[in-house]
Amino acid sequence: MSQIALPLSRKGSGDPGRIVIGNANSEVIEALRNPSHWPFKTAILSGEPRSGKSLLGRWFESLGEGEVIDSANIWDETELFHRWNRAQEDGRPLLLISDADGWEVELPDLGSRLGSALNLQIATPDDEMLAFLIESIAIQHGLALGEGAITYLVPRAERSFAEIERLVLMINRLSLERKAPATLGIWRDALEAIRGPEQGRLL
Structure with a gap:
């Protein structure tokens, strides 16, 4: 990649x-x-x-x-x-x-x-590209994703360029609003905010 x-x-x-x-x-x-x-x-x-x-x-x-x-x-x-x-x-x-x-x-x-x-x-991104997109958008916005973010987010994220950008921006927004690092609770809440509770809690 x-x-x-x-x-x-x-x-x-x-x-x-x-x-x-x-x-x-x-x-x-x-x-x-x-x-x-x-x-x-x-x-x-x-x-x-x-x-x-x-x-x-x-x-x-x-x-x-x-x-x-x-x-x-x-x-x-x-x-x-x-x-x-x-x-x-x-x-x-x-x-x-x-x-x-x-x-x-x-x-x-x-x-x-x-x-x-x-x-x-331009086709649908696969898991590898999805992971790199998340990392790239996070870096662009100065967002430090906590350890395990990619492993958690990729299976739960929609295979869509626009939705991936929306997800990372939501994580960034929640992290800034709460003045808290972007870890599990914020990843889950960001998924719930854009896709519904079932996505954030998917095991």
Whole structure:
């Protein structure tokens, strides 16, 4: 398990953004490293909220390999069609990031062309990646998780990027509010707060 450090800083933070590499995104990252293989110089990146799509887009852009359009699903479709044509003319890869679950394109010419693009999907994180995500988010927020936190939290946590972030932030919040270290009682209460009592008390 490893990370990619971004050369750009997140808004409101002096720390560089980091992308955790794991089962959910390793194939996506490999494809972004080799855009010369993309059909028609175009790829569409999608995935659940907070899965790192925009971070990956920023990283790809920092490599100087091509153009990135974030939230492409809400862009004017005629403009996207022009950008696609420009990618063909210039030979410069185009990465479109979609926030939609099942992006439906209304403009027929654009739809037919994007139908031939490389589809990159960020998958569900496995236990190993989940553990590294918890540790990474905790470090980012200066949260010291007590011993045994990963062993306790991973089996009880939802396999979701957004929920993992929410869980760690809840642990941090409770620890700060109670002025107490983030140990078992706080892990359990954080799980109960976001998923219900049965999750926090799961044996």
